[in-house]
Amino acid sequence: VLEEKKIANAKEAIKWEVIDKYNVTAPKYKKILDIVIVKEELPKTKLGKLRRFMLKDLLKGSNLIKGTPDEIVPEKEVEKRVSTSKEINTQEFKAISKFIGTLHDEIEIIPESHLEIDLGLDSLDIVEIITFIQNTFGVDISEEDFSRIKTVEALCQYVREKGGNFEEKEINWKKIFEEPVDLKMPSSKYxxxxxxxxxxxxxxxxxxxxxxxxxxxxxxxxxxxxxxxxxxxxxxxxxxxxxxxxxxxxxxxxxxxxxxxxxxxxxxxxxxxxxxxxxxxxxxxxxxxxxxxxxxxxxxxxxxxxxxxxxxxxxxxxxxxxxxxxxxxxxxxxxxxxxxxxxxxxxxxxxxxxxxxxxxxxxxxxxxxxxxxxxxxxxxxxxxx
Structure with a gap:
């Protein structure tokens, strides 16, 4: 559904388009205060009933762990994931993962990392990554195209397929802000x-x-x-x-x-x-x-x-x-x-x-x-x- 709607930021979309609309009419004690998105299937019984007591264990590998203080899984208990992908040694992965690391300190990045669920990228992060790739690899990615790319590995493959010369450069926002833009200034009439x-x-x-x-x-x-x-x-x-x-x-x-x-x-x-x-x-x-x-x-x-x-x-x-x-x-x-x-x-x-x-x-x-x-x-x- 997210792909069909060309939504690059799943958490924001769910928060405002689904949960927020529910919260408007829900009693205070039933309002949803936060969300966590995970890739794994929720633990259920053979009859399909949710095993609530197992949810905390499911969140141990997530960087989006939330909850009350006694429910939060200590960081030291979160297991390190090991990648088996050959992508980890490529020029594209090294450059892209290094840049993502500058956006979010102390975050574990492997080729299989989901760009939003695992890395917690928001809309502005995505714009910065797209701009970095354009500067570094000479590859243009529209936000619409980016919404179809789910993992760091898929992003690396996209960059490699589109070609371009590698030249690592810092993002020059001042120069970007000087680019022409189509804007008709509103009048002050009213x-x-x-x-x-x-x-x-x-x-x-x-x-x-x-x-x-x-x-x-x-x-x-x-x-x-x-x-x-x-x-x-x-x-x-x-x-x-x-x-x-x-x-x-x-x-x-x-x-x-x-x-x-x-x-x-x-x-x-x-x-x-x-x-x-x-x-x-x-x-x-x-x-x-x-x-x-x-x-x-x-x-x-x-x-x-x-x-x-x-x-x-x-x-x-x-x-x-x-x-x-x-x-x-x-x-x-x-x-x-x-x-x-x-x-x-x-x-x-x-x-x-x-x-x-x-x-x-x-x-x-x-x-x-x-x-x-x-x-x-x-x-x-x-x-x-």
Missing amino acids: VIPITTILKPLFTWYIKLEKNINKLEKTSPVIYIGNHQSMLDAFAFGQALPKDILKNTYFLAINIHFEGKIKKYLAENGNVILIDVNKNLKETLKIAAKVLKEGKNLVIFPEGARTRDGELQDFKKTFAMLSKELDIPVVPFAINGAYDLMPYGKGVPSSGKMSITILDKILPENKSVEEIVKVTRDSIEKSINN
């Missing part, structure tokens, strides 16, 4: 009118507290915030002065703007629609173009609204843009929105929420990982105070 129409909502029904003393008028910057509810982007628009808002663009997933009216408002309201399941590299280039034209960009790096009110992990896309383009990150913290409109609720409750602009983060002398950590820590500290 940005201010929409904000004005919504002002009474955020004044009397929802009392929005705006703490923007640290806001500067320099452009471009990347605004990074936690994602608590459907109110977030509209509330952030209320917090920005009109001259900054007109110069600020929002990245949004296209499925949230289906229909002619929503799409029209997006195209005339500084909203750039992206498809997260297709060509993430193109999305990065689009975001880079917006910033290089001197516009500000708003990104919610959790990738989706929180489902339990807790701050989720940040995807590093924004940090790559900040680092390579030398553009500051301006974090902002949203508080109270989850209580007013948690995921699955159609109409917000009346109450209070706040937007707080935090100290600007400069990318100079920081790695991508450090930018992500400093940004997330800053927001987490603010929402927990």
Whole structure:
């Protein structure tokens, strides 16, 4: 099914398209909090009944082991797998496995390793691997083609079949961000009118507290915030002065703007629609173009609204843009929105929420990982105070 739908990231697809839809209506005590994908058949009796007590043993060889502290299998108990494949000695495997090792520290890589289940690669990892292969072997792989490649061995064979000269080079994202990209910038026609129409909502029904003393008028910057509810982007628009808002663009997933009216408002309201399941590299280039034209960009790096009110992990896309383009990150913290409109609720409750602009983060002398950590820590500290 994943292959038919051309899905490269199985865990993300299952999480959002299956489990998340179930969790919206499930009672709290029945919600699914996490998933683990394994290749082996689940242990069952002769009658087909699941042997639950044996599940822990099944997970011993998985790098995706999760659970409560007393259920987690200690790392030393995870058995090392030995490969019998001749691929392990090839130039392709040595180069590709070395690169994957830079994406995920201390991970066991053998030719039989499943790219997602065993190695835990996410969408951005896949883009980086595709780009590495293009740079190193001169072989182009579309994300659609990659979705049909399941193991490191199959990836090596694909590269070898397509040919190309071997020349190990680092990925130059700055150069990639300079490549031409097809983007028609949305107009700002309805940005201010929409904000004005919504002002009474955020004044009397929802009392929005705006703490923007640290806001500067320099452009471009990347605004990074936690994602608590459907109110977030509209509330952030209320917090920005009109001259900054007109110069600020929002990245949004296209499925949230289906229909002619929503799409029209997006195209005339500084909203750039992206498809997260297709060509993430193109999305990065689009975001880079917006910033290089001197516009500000708003990104919610959790990738989706929180489902339990807790701050989720940040995807590093924004940090790559900040680092390579030398553009500051301006974090902002949203508080109270989850209580007013948690995921699955159609109409917000009346109450209070706040937007707080935090100290600007400069990318100079920081790695991508450090930018992500400093940004997330800053927001987490603010929402927990």
